[in-house]
Amino acid sequence: MQKQIIFLIVLLLTLGVFTYTSIRIARFFRLTKPAFRVRNTGKRISETMKVAFGQSKMFRLPVVGTMHALVFWGFCVILIGSVEMIIDGLAGTERVLKVLGVVYDIIIASGDIFALVVAVFIIAFLVRRLFLHIQRFEGSEMKRASHIDANIALTLILLLMLSLLGMNTAYYASVEVKGAELAGIYPVSSLIAPVYADSSPETIHLQHEIYWWLHIVLIFIFANILPYSKHFHVFMSIPNVFLSRLWPLGKMINMDNITREVKMMMDPETAFSEATDEAPIERFGVKDIEDITWKNYLDSLSCTQCGRCTAVCPANITGKKLSPRKIIMDMRSRMNDKGPGLVRNGSEYNDSKSLLNDYISKEELWACTTCNACAKECPININHPEVILGMRRYMVMEEGDAPGEVKAVFNNIENNGAPWQYSSEDRLLWADNIEVSINEQE
Amino acid sequence: MEKKKIDVPVMAELFSKGKKPEYLFWVGCAGAFDDRYKKVAAAFAKILKHLDISYAVLGKEETCTGDPARRAGNEMVYQMQALQNIELFKTYEIKKVITICPHCYNIFKNEYPDLGADFEVINYLSFLADMLHEKKLKLDNSVLHDRIITYHDPCYLGRGNDIYDEPRELLATMTPALREMKRNRSNALCCGAGGAQMFKEAEKGDKEVFIERTEDAIDTGADIIASACPFCMTMMTDGIKYKNREDEMHNLDIAELIVKALKI
Numbered sequence: 001m002q003k004q005i006i007f008l009i010v011l012l013l014t015l016g017v018f019t020y021t022s023i024r025i026a027r028f029f030r031l032t033k034p035a036f037r038v039r040n041t042g043k044r045i046s047e048t049m050k051v052a053f054g055q056s057k058m059f060r061l062p063v064v065g066t067m068h069a070l071v072f073w074g075f076c077v078i079l080i081g082s083v084e085m086i087i088d089g090l091a092g093t094e095r096v097l098k099v100l101g102v103v104y105d106i107i108i109a110s111g112d113i114f115a116l117v118v119a120v121f122i123i124a125f126l127v128r129r130l131f132l133h134i135q136r137f138e139g140s141e142m143k144r145a146s147h148i149d150a151n152i153a154l155t156l157i158l159l160l161m162l163s164l165l166g167m168n169t170a171y172y173a174s175v176e177v178k179g180a181e182l183a184g185i186y187p188v189s190s191l192i193a194p195v196y197a198d199s200s201p202e203t204i205h206l207q208h209e210i211y212w213w214l215h216i217v218l219i220f221i222f223a224n225i226l227p228y229s230k231h232f233h234v235f236m237s238i239p240n241v242f243l244s245r246l247w248p249l250g251k252m253i254n255m256d257n258i259t260r261e262v263k264m265m266m267d268p269e270t271a272f273s274e275a276t277d278e279a280p281i282e283r284f285g286v287k288d289i290e291d292i293t294w295k296n297y298l299d300s301l302s303c304t305q306c307g308r309c310t311a312v313c314p315a316n317i318t319g320k321k322l323s324p325r326k327i328i329m330d331m332r333s334r335m336n337d338k339g340p341g342l343v344r345n346g347s348e349y350n351d352s353k354s355l356l357n358d359y360i361s362k363e364e365l366w367a368c369t370t371c372n373a374c375a376k377e378c379p380i381n382i383n384h385p386e387v388i389l390g391m392r393r394y395m396v397m398e399e400g401d402a403p404g405e406v407k408a409v410f411n412n413i414e415n416n417g418a419p420w421q422y423s424s425e426d427r428l429l430w431a432d433n434i435e436v437s438i439n440e441q442e
Numbered sequence: 443m444e445k446k447k448i449d450v451p452v453m454a455e456l457f458s459k460g461k462k463p464e465y466l467f468w469v470g471c472a473g474a475f476d477d478r479y480k481k482v483a484a485a486f487a488k489i490l491k492h493l494d495i496s497y498a499v500l501g502k503e504e505t506c507t508g509d510p511a512r513r514a515g516n517e518m519v520y521q522m523q524a525l526q527n528i529e530l531f532k533t534y535e536i537k538k539v540i541t542i543c544p545h546c547y548n549i550f551k552n553e554y555p556d557l558g559a560d561f562e563v564i565n566y567l568s569f570l571a572d573m574l575h576e577k578k579l580k581l582d583n584s585v586l587h588d589r590i591i592t593y594h595d596p597c598y599l600g601r602g603n604d605i606y607d608e609p610r611e612l613l614a615t616m617t618p619a620l621r622e623m624k625r626n627r628s629n630a631l632c633c634g635a636g637g638a639q640m641f642k643e644a645e646k647g648d649k650e651v652f653i654e655r656t657e658d659a660i661d662t663g664a665d666i667i668a669s670a671c672p673f674c675m676t677m678m679t680d681g682i683k684y685k686n687r688e689d690e691m692h693n694l695d696i697a698e699l700i701v702k703a704l705k706i
Contacts, residue, residue, distance in 0.1 A: 250602025251552035319648030370637030392515030417505030430480035
């Protein structure tokens, strides 16, 4: 009973902190703009099954992709065991899900194997980060804090796996020594169990208790650190894939407020009659964090800074300042910086900074070729060009700011209907002298 | 071999005679004004004639789709162009549009519908691949059999709209030696000209994107870079020049290769 009460207190504490964090993030979401209506549930489920649970885009890098996929699938299986631990903790039961029979055996056996697999891969990931020079993990946006963040998360996951294996091993040994009935199958832990050969039942029991508490408390700590770390990815990436943009990568979203203006210019009468209430004057494009959509913000919370986007960016590859990963990371840190002020003081709040210029420079934005390599590469369907183009829209339409040659393109299109300065009278010159071989004609 | 001049039918002229062609061939600004790419427009017109397709061009009435403006952030200019074009298409009751430029294709297909456009858009490679399947277009490798060809995926056909197989299928009928670059299909590297980069100097860096991409092509040992986009063509042609390979390497559009293969 005492154990149950302590567990309940720890759980409530965890949920309390988590609720606080969730409210904070929900308030940030409320600052953002609408993106799209979430429809096509069937298509979304199939995209989630393929990209999130199937890890399809991870395999674009086959080796690390496979390692990540196994870690992910391991997490999914082990999560079921964690749910069981919470039930056990509250109800004072032991391995309550054993009523599932064979299914339980399969879950526990695969969890036991996955714990080892994940631990080994996490060590490999740590070695990679600490001792190998992986270019993808470098770049101006990858500050010391980013590396520390990554290493803390990896270390926590490693401890989670080791405590799980410890718990399973002690459980297996305690059942053996008591001659009780074993719940579940333990392909890995049963091999480690002989370390307890000379231990007394009391020692084994105590060790089991220690590992059990260690594992569950680590989970609670992990869950509450995640939202403040790049590893929020663990929670957000599946929802982010479910909420993917379902249109082709080539498509840009229409600005309906511009459509109203253009229609008014072209045909004032119909446009006026169509116009509903006086809409508040909106800013065109993205200048600061309140101009991004909820989907852009969700993208930024889901990003784990893997850098696959930056590694394929033609601008970045050729030494330009643009890094798609930085754009996504900047959105998140801008929200962390300005969000609280906006929540407290309302939309008038101004800290005399903005996402454009103070976080993301114009030089970065003009380097993008909109080739969509970044978005194609992102394993969780983040879309970087959408924000980049949103900021170009602000620069051009609100500030009239663009490179001189680009301004000339705008003028040419407006005046003679082509990006170059040629007369539309000459549009058919290409067709003047087309000759075909005569034998072909008949 | 004797030559005969062909005429390119113009929409306004056909319409005034009460004729309605099946397709609009959207030439695009590069097809109209870029000296190199004009030849691609002409090559495609030859193929349309060869296939006896009912089509017309807008000629002097054609105008920019607004794509370069839109991708440079000027939504206002884009939408004015788009709404004008949509009106013009309605006037001529245009239902099917064939494009050669992937940027025109993408904006018609994915973005014009948001402004009320209602017409079918077909990229010329999909159109030609269909003709190949229907056996109307008969290609073989008798002309290009000793040429090594590598295909450069334009971003707005490949990643933008998932058109990867059609160009490869067409090329594979014309050469036994179609070689992939190390970055191909959805991993293909941009030529560096998209998103209005075509019209401006690149930002400061340590290399030009088109050189990086040309090196991919050179690594294949190909003597022809097949392209399918006017901007890619400018970039790849420049890349070949920059690398002093003009004698042993050429950049041709798939339409031009088909014209060669058909000997028309």
